[in-house]
Amino acid sequence: MQKNSQFALLRQRRFAPFFWTQFLGAFNDNVFKTALLTIITYDALTWTTTDVGLLNNLIPGLFILPFLLFSATAGQLADKFEKSRLTRFVKLLEIAIMLVAAAGWLTHSLWLLVAAVVGMGLHSTLFGPVKYAYLPQQLKAEELVGGNGVIEMGTFVGILLGEVLGAVLVLHKPWGVHLVAFGTIAIAVLGWLTSRGVPLTPAPAPNLRINWNPLTETVRNIGHTRQNRTVFLSVLGNSWFWFYGAILLAQFPLYAKNYLHGDHGVFVLLLTVFSLGIGAGSLLCERLSGHKIEIGLVPFGAIGLSVFGFDLFLASLSYVNTELVGVQDFVAQKGSWRILFDCVFIGVFGGFYIVPLFALIQTRTDPAHLSRTIAGMNIMNALFMVTAALVAMVLLGMGLSIPQIFMVTALMNAVVALYIFLLVPEFLMRFFAWMLIHTLHRVEAVDADRIPEAGPAVLVCNHVSYMDALVIAAASPRPIRFVMDHRIFGIPVISWLFRAAKAIPIAPAREDAKLMAQAYDQIAAALEEGDLVCIFPEGKLTRDGEIDAFRSGVQHIVARTPVPVIPMALRGLWGSLLTRGDGNPFERSFRRGPWSRLSLSVGEPLAPAEVTPDALRRQVLALRGDWK
Structure with missing residues (x-):
C-alpha cells in the first residue's frame, strides 16, 4: 500500500470485505433506529401515548443495554474463536433480528420493535470486540491510523445514510413502514454476503476458558485494563466521547422540531452534517498525524468539541424563526448556517479525538487480551451512554432547554478532558509537540x-x-x-x-x-x-x-x-x-x-x-x- 493512500486498503481482501460488513451493519442499525425514532417523533399518536421526549432518550438507552450485559462474554468469544467465522455468525443473527422487527412494523407493535432495538444492541455488542481487534491482526503498524480512519469514516457514513434513509422511508405514505421492514432484511442479508469474504483471522487465545458470569468477568476485564494506566484512561476518554455524542444525538429530533421549527428534513440535515464531519475528521487524522499514531490530536479534538458545542448553544439562542420550515427554508433563515457549521465541526473534532484513541488502545494492549480490552471499553461506553440518557432526562426534568443541554455538555467535556489529560500528560506533551x-x-x-x-x-x-x-x-x-x-x-x-x-x-x-x-x-x-x-x-x-x-x-x-x-x-x-x-x-x-x-x-x-x-x-x- 502506498504510504499516503489509506483508501488503497479498500482494494485489498484483508480489509475490504470487513469494511463493507461493518459499514452495512452500522447502516442497518441506523435505518431501523432512525425510522423508529422518526415515526415516534412525527407520528406519535398512531403508535403510542407515552411521552415522546422520554422515548427519544429511552430507545437509545435500550439499544446499548446489551453492551452492559454481554460485552464481557463477547470479548472472550472474540479472543477465543477465529474472527471471520464469528463475523458470519453475527450477520446471521442480524437477519433473525430484522425478521422480528419486520413483524413489529407490519403489526404496528411498538414494543416488538423495542425488543428488536435490544436485539440490534446485542448484535453490535458481539461485533464490537471483533471489529477493533481484527484491524491490528490484518494491518501493519503504519496502516493502523489510516485503517481506523477509514473504518470510522465508513461507520459514520453508514450511520448518516442509515439515518437519512430511515427518516425518509418511514414517512413515505402509504408504504413507508413496509419499505423499512423489508429493506432492513435485505441490508442484513447483503451484510452476511460480504462477511463471507472476510479472510481467516486466527484466534489470539484459542485455549481461553470462557467465564459465562458477566458480572465477575466484567470486573476482571476492567481490572485487567486498569493495570495499564494509559490504556485505561484512554478507554475512559473514549467512553466520554460516547457520553457526549449520545446526549447530543438524542436531542436532535426534538431540537429540529421544537427549536428550529423544522420538518423531518431539517432533522435529517443535522444528522447529515454531523456524520459528514465525523467522517472527514476521521480521514484527516492520517494526514495530520503523519501516518503514525499521533495522540496529540486527542486534546485538539477535545478543545474543538467544547468550543463548537458551546457555540451551538449560542447559535441556537440567536435563531429566531418560529414558522414551520423545510430544509430549503431553514438554510435561508438567519443563524441557520452557524448552527450547521457548529454541527459539522463538532463532528470533525470528534474524529480527531476518537481515531487516535482507538489506535493507541490497539497498539498498547497485549494482543492476546485485545478483544477483552475492547469489550471492557464497550462496557464502559455502555455505562457512559446509559448515564448520558439519564442525565439528559434529569436535565430536561429540571427545566433546561435543549440548547442549554448542549451548553452543559460542552462545559462538562472541558472539565473531564482536562482531568484526563492531567492524569496522562503524554497527551498534552504530544499536543504541544504537534502544535x-x-x-x-x-x-x-x-x-x-x-x-x-x-x-x-x-x-x-x-x-x-x-x-x-x-x-x-x-x-x-x-x-x-x-x-x-x-x-x-x-x-x-x-x-x-x-x-x-x-x-x-x-x-x-x-x-x-x-x-x-x-x-x-x-x-x-x-x-x-x-x-x-x-x-x-x-x-x-x-x-x-x-x-x-x-x-x-x-x-x-x-x-x-x-x-x-x-x-x-x-x-x-x-x-x-x-x-x-x-x-x-x-x-x-x-x-x-x-x-x-x-x-x-x-x-x-x-x-x-x-x-x-x-x-x-x-x-x-x-x-x-x-x-x-
Whole structure:
C-alpha cells in the first residue's frame, strides 16, 4: 500500500470485505433506529401515548443495554474463536433480528420493535470486540491510523445514510413502514454476503476458558485494563466521547422540531452534517498525524468539541424563526448556517479525538487480551451512554432547554478532558509537540522509522534550542524518557509536567554527585523496562550553532545496560526564538519568518561496542551537515 493512500486498503481482501460488513451493519442499525425514532417523533399518536421526549432518550438507552450485559462474554468469544467465522455468525443473527422487527412494523407493535432495538444492541455488542481487534491482526503498524480512519469514516457514513434513509422511508405514505421492514432484511442479508469474504483471522487465545458470569468477568476485564494506566484512561476518554455524542444525538429530533421549527428534513440535515464531519475528521487524522499514531490530536479534538458545542448553544439562542420550515427554508433563515457549521465541526473534532484513541488502545494492549480490552471499553461506553440518557432526562426534568443541554455538555467535556489529560500528560506533551510542528515550524523527519517501535534504545542528539525535546517527541512513534538538566527540571509550574512525563533530571558530578548517580540508576531501570531514553551529550545548549564536544555519559549508560544507540541531528533550529545565540531573539525569529523549515535526521543504530563520544559526535555532524 502506498504510504499516503489509506483508501488503497479498500482494494485489498484483508480489509475490504470487513469494511463493507461493518459499514452495512452500522447502516442497518441506523435505518431501523432512525425510522423508529422518526415515526415516534412525527407520528406519535398512531403508535403510542407515552411521552415522546422520554422515548427519544429511552430507545437509545435500550439499544446499548446489551453492551452492559454481554460485552464481557463477547470479548472472550472474540479472543477465543477465529474472527471471520464469528463475523458470519453475527450477520446471521442480524437477519433473525430484522425478521422480528419486520413483524413489529407490519403489526404496528411498538414494543416488538423495542425488543428488536435490544436485539440490534446485542448484535453490535458481539461485533464490537471483533471489529477493533481484527484491524491490528490484518494491518501493519503504519496502516493502523489510516485503517481506523477509514473504518470510522465508513461507520459514520453508514450511520448518516442509515439515518437519512430511515427518516425518509418511514414517512413515505402509504408504504413507508413496509419499505423499512423489508429493506432492513435485505441490508442484513447483503451484510452476511460480504462477511463471507472476510479472510481467516486466527484466534489470539484459542485455549481461553470462557467465564459465562458477566458480572465477575466484567470486573476482571476492567481490572485487567486498569493495570495499564494509559490504556485505561484512554478507554475512559473514549467512553466520554460516547457520553457526549449520545446526549447530543438524542436531542436532535426534538431540537429540529421544537427549536428550529423544522420538518423531518431539517432533522435529517443535522444528522447529515454531523456524520459528514465525523467522517472527514476521521480521514484527516492520517494526514495530520503523519501516518503514525499521533495522540496529540486527542486534546485538539477535545478543545474543538467544547468550543463548537458551546457555540451551538449560542447559535441556537440567536435563531429566531418560529414558522414551520423545510430544509430549503431553514438554510435561508438567519443563524441557520452557524448552527450547521457548529454541527459539522463538532463532528470533525470528534474524529480527531476518537481515531487516535482507538489506535493507541490497539497498539498498547497485549494482543492476546485485545478483544477483552475492547469489550471492557464497550462496557464502559455502555455505562457512559446509559448515564448520558439519564442525565439528559434529569436535565430536561429540571427545566433546561435543549440548547442549554448542549451548553452543559460542552462545559462538562472541558472539565473531564482536562482531568484526563492531567492524569496522562503524554497527551498534552504530544499536543504541544504537534502544535509546534504545525504552527511555528514545518518539520521534516528523515528516516524516523529507524527509531524502534519496540524495545530499549538510547537516542543521542545535538542540543540547539529549548524545544528540542518537543521536536524529537513529535517524530517518535512512542514515548521517550528525556534526560534533562536538573535546573530546567526544577522550574516552578512546569516541573509537574516534566515529572509526569517521567523526564530524568541529571547534574554534573561536581555539582551533585548523588543526583548524577540517581539519574544513571533511573536510566538503567528505564532501559531494562524497554523504554526509549534520549540524552543530549553536549550537556548544554549551543551558543554558536556548532556541535560542542560530547561527554562520556552515553558510553557509561551502554556499558551498564548494553542497548542500541541511535544518533540524530536537528537541522534548521539555530537562530529561532528559543535558541541561545547572541542578539535579540525576537529579531532573529522575525528574520526567519513564520513556518520556517527544520529537520530531524535519524541515523543507523550503533552497537554498544561502537559507542565513544568522538564517534557519536562524528555521526551527528554527518547527519546535520552544513544546515544549522
